[in-house]
Amino acid sequence: MFDILMYLFENYIHSEAEVMVDHDILTDELTRAGFHQDEIYKALAWLEKLAALQDTDSYPYYSREASRSFRIYTEDESQILDQECRGFLMFLEQVNVLDFTTREMVIDRVMELDTKYFTIDDLKWVVLMVLFNVPGKESAYSQMEDLIFDEQEGPLH
Numbered sequence: 497m498f499d500i501l502m503y504l505f506e507n508y509i510h511s512e513a514e515v516m517v518d519h520d521i522l523t524d525e526l527t528r529a530g531f532h533q534d535e536i537y538k539a540l541a542w543l544e545k546l547a548a549l550q551d552t553d554s555y556p557y558y559s560r561e562a563s564r565s566f567r568i569y570t571e572d573e574s575q576i577l578d579q580e581c582r583g584f585l586m587f588l589e590q591v592n593v594l595d596f597t598t599r600e601m602v603i604d605r606v607m608e609l610d611t612k613y614f615t616i617d618d619l620k621w622v623v624l625m626v627l628f629n630v631p632g633k634e635s636a637y638s639q640m641e642d643l644i645f646d647e648q649e650g651p652l653h
Contacts, residue, residue, distance in 0.1 A: 497610045498618060500531050500539035505625055542608055546629050549601050567599070576606060581619045588623065593636045593643070601626045620644050 503526070519540060526536045569582060577585070585602065588594040594602065602623050606614065609622075624644065627637040 497535050497538045497542065500526060500535055501542065501625065502621060503529065503531070504539065504543070505621065505628075538610060542605065545608060546601070546605055546626065549604060550630065569603075573603060573607060576609075576611075576614050577603070577619070578614075580616050581614070584616055584619060588640075591639070593627075593639045594623065598626055598630060598633065598636070601630070 504522075522540070523533070523536050526539075527533060567585075569577065574582070585594065585599055589596075589599055602619075605622050605626060606619065609618075611618075620640070620643070624637065624640050627633045627640055
């Protein structure tokens, strides 16, 4: 499913192509690209749930103001988000790329992925997808893009 999300993000969202595409047309294109139909439906449902996270009536905890608190991860979250991923999320909060709400959106979307193996690179893409979807987070999205695409190769001197 994550491969499909990456394909959609790179070919539609990140490339600024027409985002409002008919589900049937999109499903046909993804099938022709070699993806399985059940995985396609899971990916499309994942994206729909991402959009729904902005509904503060359904998810009222996303509209709360963050207090100075520390996020404790559940056992299931810790199994998917290893120490490096959790540290990266904390770093993103400290540099104001993520806030309380977007951090929780990222964790929610990660936990909905159908994967046992999840890397920090995968996390970066999920963060990018979430920030792209949240109005008013253009600056944070741009910062995250810089973190992904402007990574230095080799040691810094």
